[in-house]
Amino acid sequence: MNNKINKKDIGKLLSEWSQEFTVFVPSRESGVVKLAKWDGTDTSFVDWYRNTVIPAKANLFPPMEEMFSFQKDSKGYRIELPAVDEHKQLIFGIRPCDARALAILDMTFKDAYEDPYYLSKRKNTVLIGLGCTNPYDSCFCTSLGISPGESNDVDLMLTDIGDEFLIEPISEAGKGLIAKTNGLEEATEADEATAREVKEASYHKVTRKIDTEGIKEKLLSSFDNQDYWEKVAAKCISCGICTFLCPTCYCFDISDELAGKQGVRCRSWDSCAFPIYTKMPMENPREEKWRRVRQKVCHKYEFYPMNFGIIACTGCGRCIRQCPVNWDITQTLNNLPVKV
Ligand code: SF4
Ligand code: SF4
Numbered sequence: 001m002n003n004k005i006n007k008k009d010i011g012k013l014l015s016e017w018s019q020e021f022t023v024f025v026p027s028r029e030s031g032v033v034k035l036a037k038w039d040g041t042d043t044s045f046v047d048w049y050r051n052t053v054i055p056a057k058a059n060l061f062p063p064m065e066e067m068f069s070f071q072k073d074s075k076g077y078r079i080e081l082p083a084v085d086e087h088k089q090l091i092f093g094i095r096p097c098d099a100r101a102l103a104i105l106d107m108t109f110k111d112a113y114e115d116p117y118y119l120s121k122r123k124n125t126v127l128i129g130l131g132c133t134n135p136y137d138s139c140f141c142t143s144l145g146i147s148p149g150e151s152n153d154v155d156l157m158l159t160d161i162g163d164e165f166l167i168e169p170i171s172e173a174g175k176g177l178i179a180k181t182n183g184l185e186e187a188t189e190a191d192e193a194t195a196r197e198v199k200e201a202s203y204h205k206v207t208r209k210i211d212t213e214g215i216k217e218k219l220l221s222s223f224d225n226q227d228y229w230e231k232v233a234a235k236c237i238s239c240g241i242c243t244f245l246c247p248t249c250y251c252f253d254i255s256d257e258l259a260g261k262q263g264v265r266c267r268s269w270d271s272c273a274f275p276i277y278t279k280m281p282m283e284n285p286r287e288e289k290w291r292r293v294r295q296k297v298c299h300k301y302e303f304y305p306m307n308f309g310i311i312a313c314t315g316c317g318r319c320i321r322q323c324p325v326n327w328d329i330t331q332t333l334n335n336l337p338v339k340v
Contacts, residue, residue, distance in 0.1 A: 017177075109122075
């Protein structure tokens with residue numbers, strides 16, 4: 001049998017978990033919703049939260065991160081690695097689409113090279129999922145095999161059943177967390193039935209759709225259709241917002257920040273939308289905008305599935321909601337195939 005908790009007691013639950021974890025919750029900072037460190041009191045997100053603008057990837061792969069610091073002395077350079085980040089974090093309220101995005105990022109950061117910066121945080125992260133009951137018009141997660149009310153990519157899954165949240169353990173870590181958490185009630189058969197109805201209703205609230213059947217092949221056959229990609233890219237202003245806010249995008253740049261004889265090597269988010277992203281000494285293979293827009297779409301729907309067997313898009317819709325010129329990836333995909 002699952003458990004439940006009254007929404008009024010969420011603060012107590014978070015306080016208890018704060019004994020062991022640094023707890024992150026949906027928060028508005030300067031009007032932007034992100035998963036920020038819980039202040040110990042505010043649980044108002046229970047009433048207003050739909051999804052974050054800044055995805056959970058920022059909690060594991062920050063926009064800017066120190067890789068190491070260095071100092072020059074008479075013997076050369078001394079390098080100091082940052083202390084391994086061993087603090088345990090608990091992310092409360094992650095949506096199923098964003099939890100899937102972390103599962104996709106896990107594949108990326110565990111591939112040929114195991115990224116210690118991301119993986120050290122990931123292994124110390126507990127994900128508490130919260131099912132969507134009010135998806136945006138721009139959401140299309142169900143086309144990517146994701147249900148807004150369910151997730152296997154979290155440790156615990158919560159469903160809004162009115163005055164209470166039903167709590168389901170998903171992973172072994174989730175079961176362990178439940179076993180040591182006080183103040184939870186046992187859910188009743190009626191609660192379970194309500195949760196099933198809520199999940200079913202949420203699923204049908206996602207009305208935007210794409211057809212992923214044969215999408216790799218369609219993109220492959222449309223790859224050289226310059227006219228199509230120029231039309232698709234026409235209104236994009238190459239601001240990079242869609243990639244920065246995409247929960248599965250992971251491109252980064254590395255730079256040295258110097259101050260006299262010492263400095264810090266940092267990595268920071270980068271974007272394939274930028275004209276200089278692929279600049280090399282002899283050439284830039286993606287100088288024209290249409291090639292960059294094509295890369296963004298094909299990377300998610302063609303190249304990533306070829307390498308990892310999964311589409312690197314979760315249908316979270318941020319790239320539609322946040323684009324300043326209303327560029328829409330679902331239109332680009334739904335207009336395929338195009339004649340070459
Ligand atoms: S957010 Fe819109 S305008 Fe900016 S790079 Fe993406 S598609 Fe282009
Ligand atoms: S491409 Fe757009 S819809 Fe897909 S995961 Fe990225 S931001 Fe979300």
